[in-house]
């Protein structure tokens with residue numbers, strides 16, 4: 001491991017939210033740190049702010065007083081770029097504008113030595129574009145920290161077109177030496193997290209636009225069945241609809257309007273209306289005094305049938321047969337092959353999302369959504385298909401309630417809620433891996449640490465099977481042709497669905 005040495009300073013340019021956080025990380029890791037900001041007095045204020053944060057760490061017992069004193073000694077504000085001469089690493093965190101960043105690095109290169117590693121914390125600009133202004137672009141990398149930098153472990157180490165592998169290694173090892181969990185990625189729109197996460201928001205917004213279910217229900221299903229910590233509606237209300245939409249738009253623009261990344265009209269209307277989320281008192285949901293907490297649709301208790309017949313292979317839902325048996329339902333074995341189905345004699349035929357008939361023969365069918373773990377999940381979505389009678393639906397509701405699950409009933413749209421989201425995440429992740437954006441392992445790490453996913457898309461793919469995810473996307477693609485749901489070649493290969501995929 002060859003991290004940046006402690007002899008020479010690490011410098012941070014732009015001492016706002018991110019610059020202060022990154023400075024604190026480098027300081028606590030033992031480096032001398034210099035701060036520079038273009039706004040007069042701002043770097044001095046940042047020294048005070050970082051010092052105050054170190055004081056809080058001492059109060060909380062997370063830093064020894066002597067270490068705090070030594071760190072404060074190592075922290076200096078400078079008044080101009082020339083004060084950064086002699087730095088071993090400069091991390092830039094100025095405003096998100098390519099022209100400003102390019103000019104800054106062109107000026108910086110006149111000040112620092114040729115062996116100084118240069119890094120940008122940009123979250124949406126191309127590293128390659130910023131590097132274009134440099135005399136020596138090989139020593140330039142993206143070092144994308146997440147906010148708040150001292151607390152969040154993930155750092156995306158981004159290699160632009162000209163980045164020297166040794167520079168990326170040095171940045172990677174330095175982030176690791178700072179106690180972070182770095183992942184490597186190529187210079188792609190949104191890097192890993194902001195690229196792969198798009199469908200988590202977009203699929204939910206589309207379901208809402210299609211009137212498949214209400215926002216609170218979609219959130220509850222993604223939490224209760226998908227294991228996500230927050231649903232997309234409540235999460236974007238927290239992030240700010242304007243901020244979330246801007247990321248979506250920048251990725252979509254950078255991909256030349258690829259339909260896989262199309263923004264949501266419904267979200268755009270929210271932004272136009274000034275309903276930006278918690279910060280404006282109203283987003284998808286209302287906030288403030290007297291605002292009622294959004295309530296998901298939850299079915300009243302129904303009686304569970306005493307017996308079922310399980311046919312074929314239930315795939316990712318295979319655990320259900322044993323769970324029903326344990327819950328006291330008589331489970332008979334039906335036909336051994338073909339599409340998995342739970343038949344309630346005289347009642348419903350239950351199919352996992354992405355499977356079962358979607359034509360006239362769907363009469364009497366009820367679809368149930370994917371749960372990432374049917375054992376521990378707390379809620380399952382059901383959809384009556386093909387004019388199913390209420391009695392069949394009640395039997396299906398009763399079965400899942402018997403297993404201790406809350407049940408939400410939604411419209412029978414392809415891919416339901418969790419299945420559609422997870423299939424899209426898997427597809428984007430496999431596609432990104434195939435295009436050399438990052439390893440699947442790094443993608444999984446980034447999604448777990450960057451956006452708190454309960455598991456990474458690669459891990460989900462192993463659990464649910466590429467063939468099943470492919471089936472979900474094919475259903476969606478048939479219903480919404482236009483490219484958004486066209487399965488990637490990488491997914492088809494993984495599912496053994498192409499000549500070279502066996």
Ligand SMILES: NC(=O)c1ccc[n+]([C@@H]2O[C@H](COP(=O)([O-])OP(=O)(O)OC[C@H]3O[C@@H](n4cnc5c(N)ncnc54)[C@H](O)[C@@H]3O)[C@@H](O)[C@H]2O)c1
Nearest residue numbers: 014015016017018037038039093094095096121122123147
């Ligand atoms: N805020 C986040 O959640 C977040 C997360 C990851 C990455 N980023 C990225 O980090 C960068 C900074 O974001 P922020 O939220 O800390 O911004 P901020 O507005 O809090 O701080 C930016 C600072 O840069 C200074 N500045 C502007 N132009 C300058 C110049 N030419 N030279 C020196 N200083 C200059 C400003 O005076 C300001 O103090 C952006 O590129 C942003 O995309 C932000």
